[in-house]
Amino acid sequence: DAKTTQPTSMDCAEGRAANLPCNHSTISGNEYVYWYRQIHSQGPQYIIHGLKNNETNEMASLIITEDRKSSTLILPHATLRDTAVYYCIVRANDSGGYQKVTFGTGTKLQVIP
Amino acid sequence: SAVISQKPSRDICQRGTSLTIQCQVDSQVTMMFWYRQQPGQSLTLIATANQGSEATYESGFVIDKFPISRPNLTFSTLTVSNMSPEDSSIYLCSVIPYNEQFFGPGTRLTVL
Numbered sequence: 001d002a003k004t005t006q007p008t009s010m011d012c013a014e015g016r017a018a019n020l021p022c023n024h025s026t027i028s029g030n031e032y033v034y035w036y037r038q039i040h041s042q043g044p045q046y047i048i049h050g051l052k053n054n055e056t057n058e059m060a061s062l063i064i065t066e067d068r069k070s071s072t073l074i075l076p077h078a079t080l081r082d083t084a085v086y087y088c089i090v091r092a093n094d095s096g097g098y099q100k101v102t103f104g105t106g107t108k109l110q111v112i113p
Numbered sequence: 114s115a116v117i118s119q120k121p122s123r124d125i126c127q128r129g130t131s132l133t134i135q136c137q138v139d140s141q142v143t144m145m146f147w148y149r150q151q152p153g154q155s156l157t158l159i160a161t162a163n164q165g166s167e168a169t170y171e172s173g174f175v176i177d178k179f180p181i182s183r184p185n186l187t188f189s190t191l192t193v194s195n196m197s198p199e200d201s202s203i204y205l206c207s208v209i210p211y212n213e214q215f216f217g218p219g220t221r222l223t224v225l
Contacts, residue, residue: 034214036214041221042218042219043117043207043216043217043218043219044156044214044216045216046214049213087155087156101158101209103148103155103158105155
């Protein structure tokens with residue numbers, strides 16, 4: 001599995017855009033970039049994913065660089081409820097066809113009033 | 114989407130005992146995944162459970178310590194055997210229908 005690196009923590013003012021970076025320099029051509037978040041004491045929640053084009057949904061936008069070695073998750077108007085740990089991962093299929101996912105340490109985003 | 118429930122939601126257990134965690138999914142899925150999240154840490158994959166075959170364990174995890182059952186396409190159990198305080202963690206099951214991964218709410222285990 002490709003490894004990802006993220007900053008350990010970030011702060012963002014409420015109402016401002018939160019931009020969370022992720023490096024995945026060893027990503028393979030068929031691997032997708034996924035973002036999840038985990039609010040304290042809950043299971044991780046899917047946010048968004050993409051292969052090479054930028055993606056947007058009701059929660060966030062995902063910007064993937066042209067070389068696919070890095071990406072940025074954008075929360076356009078952060079609220080206090082967006083305070084969570086955000087995980088950037090890449091999906092791999094091994095020879096057995098398993099869809100195994102490896103989680104890194106994530107970025108702890110603190111939204112400040 | 115997939116809705117996942119886990120039982121129990123939390124438990125406090127004595128050293129040397131075993132606990133079986135149940136995971137129920139509202140749709141049929143080929144593979145179910147069990148993760149562990151130790152306090153303040155990220156998620157670590159324990160094993161992948163296929164219906165009708167033995168689970169595949171990740172490095173550092175063995176069947177004797179974490180036996181898994183997968184009797185049908187919507188249910189799985191993970192047993193934490195001969196527990197020690199180091200097993201205190203949140204245990205989560207997960208499925209990936211199509212291209213989106215869903216997680217259960219987790220089972221918070223404390224071993225005294």
